[in-house]
Amino acid sequence: MVELTVLRESRMEEAHAFKEGKYLDLTKELKKDGYKAKIIPVEIGAKGFVGSSAYGLLSKLSICGNKRTKALRLLAETAENRSRWVWSRRNEKLLHKD
Template identity: 85%
Template sequence: MVELTVPYKSRMEEADAFKEAKYLELRKELKKDGYEDRVMPVEIGARGFVGSSAYGLLSKLSIGGNKRTKALRLLAETAENSSRWIWSRRNEKLLHKD
């Protein structure tokens, strides 16, 4: 199971611990039913900081070298651009009541 989290940079470790705990019951059920599982929380900070978990995930998926470097750069840029977009619209109403 891979789950992406985009926390503020200072909360990376906290986010990782939360994701591990979140799937604890599901993991127990899978094990009971004879399945193997792996939880891989991936953190990419809202300001574009890519946690080592992203590097590890790409390595486990056999993505290495220049492809991994390019993917990590793209992940960082996408997180930063998305955060910038959200911040620029922070005062807009998401739901309009008619």
């Protein structure tokens, strides 16, 4: 199981530990039922900083070399662009009353 979190760069280690703990019971239950289960939290900063967890995930998926470099760059650019999009709409109302 992979959970992606895009957050402020200053809290990556804290977010990683939280996500590991969040799914610990589910992982144990799945293993007890005979499944192979592992949670892989991945953190990417809103400003485009890619945590080492993303590098590790790509390695586990056998994405290496130039392909991994390109994937990491794309992850960083996407996180930064989406964060910019959210920020640009910060003053828009989410719910409209008709």
